Amino acid sequence: MAVKEDQAAPPVLDFSSFWSGDSEKRAALINALRKACEDKGFFQLVNHGISDSLQRSIIQASKDFFALPLEEKLKCDGAKSKPSRRGYEVLGAQMLEPGSKPEHKESFYVGEDLPADHPRILRGDYNCSPNIYPEVLGEQWKAVTAQYYREVVALGMDVMRSLALGLGLPESWFDDFMTEPSCTLRLLHYPPTPRGCDKERGVGAHRDFGCITLLLQDSVGGLQVQDETTGRWHDVTPIPGALVVNLGNLMMRWSNHHYTSNTHRVLNFAEQDRTSIVLFFNGNPEHILGVLPGCEQHRQNQHKKYGPPMEVVVEPVKVREFLNQQYLASYNRVQEYKV
């Protein structure tokens, strides 16, 4: 395991202990996960079961797509498929940090691969639309994204089971919530972030909206997590083969701030392009969020002085409403942006 020089950087945890028959190792992992979730809600997982070759393939698939001419990418323009975001999204479409500039990233959204006549699509379920694929890249591209999607969603479910144990709940506690989960895979391309204006961002400072995020990054770097006590930014250094996992606001709210989401951003100040593959794991959109058992007492996060304001809301809310409000705000900011 890599020795980290930066003590504030997210811990690196070996997820194979979750599946091992060794109960001591498993308990030690659950304990380390719990601490990370209470502290910054950020950790890196190694030995998580997604093969190096699938990781290489999905990174390459992403690079192949973004290398296409703009007119080809625009054939996959997903702007019409809102609120189920699918397909290509141009540079500068989103703004997560109020007061920054529209973000210097382009992306491609992929959801569960359902046929157009699937009952969930016909019913108009939240985040259910047919995927849009770049025909020019053929069937193999589609197969790679679908396989990565399936494997990372399955891993997300096991991470949720480990988080349940960390909260003192049965391993299967989230299983109902995870039936027909609403998940979105986002391929992200960051050209070098322009210099010369301190408002430029690859992704502006934000906390994630949903339940958990599983992120595969290439070796370029640029992801930073904030110490919300001091305001200082710490690099989340790429570790070959590792997945960065972080908790979103949904998990923070549901756990009444026992588990926390944390502010992060991307500044690609390298001279090269950066690729990341992000899975937003959100659970069933119709699920109603109350407060998790054992978390009834609100946990004060008074040490958090930086980052977006943190509302403490306890009225039950549906997953899809909770997510939608946050997505809309991040896109509306670009509409309201004045140069």
Ligand SMILES: O=C(O)CCC(=O)C(=O)O
């Ligand atoms: O690309 C990354 O490393 C992070 C992206 C991110 O934070 C997000 O999309 O929410």
Ligand SMILES: [Fe+2]
């Ligand atoms: Fe994020």
